[in-house]
Amino acid sequence: MEIGKVKLKNELVLAPMAGVNSLPFRLLCREAGAGLVSTAMVDVQGFLAKPEVFGQFLKEEAPLSIQLVTPDAKLAGAVAKKLERSCQLIDLNFGCPAGSATNTGRGAALLKDVGKVGEIVKSVSEAVKVPVTAKIRLGWKKIDAVEIGKACEKNGAAAVAVHARLFGEGYGIKSRWGEIKKVKDALSVPVIGNGDVWTGADAKRLLEATGCDGVMVGRAAVGDPDIFHRILHYFRTGEELALPSGKEKLEMFLKLLGLYRKHSLKERLGEVKKQAIWFSKGLVGGAEFRRRVSPLRSVEDVEALVNRTAQGAMN
Ligand SMILES: Cc1cc2nc3c(=O)[nH]c(=O)nc-3n(C[C@H](O)[C@H](O)[C@H](O)COP(=O)(O)O)c2cc1C
Known part of the structure; x- marks a missing residue:
């Protein structure tokens, strides 16, 4: 998969996960074969106040995506500019459903305002030279993913990752891969499908069912970075390796x-x-x-x- 000028060695992406994606964990996921690793979301105001909280970003992680979360387009651009030398991609969070984010207009709350999503993507895309990506959910209360994805693309996003659930939907509801396909069909930039990939067969089915360009893996990697190795092995051989003991x-x-x-x-x-x-x-x-x-x-x-x-x- 190629995102802007960044060539990934495969289509597997470690999902951003707050509290999980520390530098050592990202390094293990890269070693296990992930084509791209992401930080946890970095709150831009928090970063300006206390950058050390968000840890180090290293060359050996490359390609690394740093995910920002904020409703402030200007500030997003300014922080992205500070960070662009530490990573290969900047990602924008339009999906975090936690009250701590949505109560302050961040994360999934932005899905209510497509114009604002576009504004943030534009500000960051204009501020940095590295490709900018967006990670979205399907919508706030109703499915608006195609419209949101198009706004991202129009304003400079080089790829869009779709976690195929609405804002209020927890993991008890299946990720709606059919909606990922609609976004893929509507956009020209790469689309990364996300939600409920636990095995090599899942990853292959997601790629085939949606035509998407990449597969983002979250919970399956928690405590088990080897998932990336197993998926790649499945892609190569069709054989599902046993879970690690x-x-x-x-x-x-x-x-x-x-x-x-x-x-x-x-x-x-x-x-x-x-x-x-x-x-x-x-x-x-x-x-x-x-x-x-x-x-x-x-x-x-x-x-x-x-x-x-x-x-x-x-x-
Ligand atoms: C512990 C945890 C933390 C998460 N933190 C973030 C985050 O910081 N940014 C984000 O965009 N998504 C976050 N997510 C959502 C995941 O990136 C992903 O979209 C979701 O878990 C669905 O993928 P999965 O079925 O492979 O887990 C988090 C998920 C988990 C389980």
Whole structure:
């Protein structure tokens, strides 16, 4: 897939995920084969006040997309300009449904105002040289995805990612891939389909059902970056690889810890513990492991617990 002048080595994209997509996690997803990784959403006002909260962005992550969230078109352009040297793409969030975002007019709240979406895309596209992309939901209360997608394209978006749910729809409702196809059919820029891809077969079906150019994977990668390797293997061979065993996932987690250490992020204990909990999903004795992680006071303690657990993991 090619987004503007940025050539990706495949069509797999790590979805932006707040609280999940730390630098070490993004590096593991790249290593597992993701063609593009994204940061969690970066609130532009928060970034201006405390940039260090949002972590580092490294050359070795490239291609990296930094996602911005704001209703302020001018500020979006200014922050995008500050960040463009740290990434290959700037993405704009028009989909976050959390009250903390929509109550202040950010994220999915923007789906109510197509003109405003266009304004933000235009401001950022004019401010930076890197390609600008938009990540949208289907609409606020009704499906407006084609109109919103067209507004993005018209105002300079080099690609549009579609998470095929309305603002108020949770994961209990299936991602409506048919609506992704409508956006794909209406736009000339690449369209990236998103929602409910858990396996190689899912990814292939999404590509075939919608004709879209890329596949964005979110929850399936949480605690399991190897999903990208499995999907690519499926694309090549038609064979669905087995899920990693609990022991393999703990080994992957130790690798993640090594990256936290390498990039001097050991102080991010809360983040490390959350990752430990996600990586322990499916582990025999996982509930006990998770109970023991919570009270730990240092990354070294987490590492020691993981090492002990990995030695005993029989699955
Ligand atoms: C923990 C979590 C955090 C998320 N944070 C963001 C975010 O920062 N920006 C965004 O555009 N979408 C965010 N999303 C939505 C995902 O990017 C994606 O659109 C959604 O999970 C559907 O894809 P999936 O079915 O592959 O998970 C988040 C999802 C999860 C589970």
